[in-house]
Amino acid sequence: MPLRSATAHDAGLLRDVLLEAYNWTGEQRFTAERLAADPYAARYLAGWPREGDFGVVAETGTGDPIGAAWARRLPEDEPGYGFVAPDVPELTLGVLPGHRGRGHGRALLTALVRSALDQPRPVTRLSLSVEDGNPAVRLYASLGFVRVGRNGGSDTMLLTSPAPPAS
């Protein structure tokens, strides 16, 4: 499965993936319209890509999108659900229905962590928010994310990677 960096052309895909993350239970708790009007959701998407944003996209062999993972720093006065600190980007991850359970989520997250370390100023910390009951928590824990807090009915998790050697 090909992976590539996310670009400005992927804004629509990222919106679709964010909707999947909001609707992880499989029920349509959020419609696309509600998501578009939700100021909290907009924080993850507005102006994509902003300076410092980075992400990865998974595609089929014929170039159709399968899923995406991306990360963005958010300020303390307009935080995301998984806010830890203004210098710690929060990630969003999702695989489109019909493509799950085949390793794409793990591949996307692994590539995002690698991409974080490859940034001009390597990013060694990434946070996320995962709602109680979402089995994605097992994926996060297996990659080294640890629970550092609670926000409503969700865990805030943090990955701290070893800094790459200075070149």
Ligand SMILES: CC(C)(COP(=O)(O)OP(=O)(O)OC[C@H]1O[C@@H](n2cnc3c(N)ncnc32)[C@H](O)[C@@H]1OP(=O)(O)O)[C@@H](O)C(=O)NCCC(=O)NCCS
């Ligand atoms: C979470 C998600 C991104 C995982 O992607 P995926 O391609 O389905 O996952 P993978 O096949 O790479 O599996 C990775 C791990 O995820 C865990 N996992 C994720 N969802 C799971 C589910 N529904 N049931 C069981 N295990 C699940 C498993 O521990 C699995 O571990 P394994 O590799 O040892 O089997 C995907 O299921 C998804 O988009 N879900 C809806 C949106 C969502 O929940 N996003 C995250 C919000 S915090």
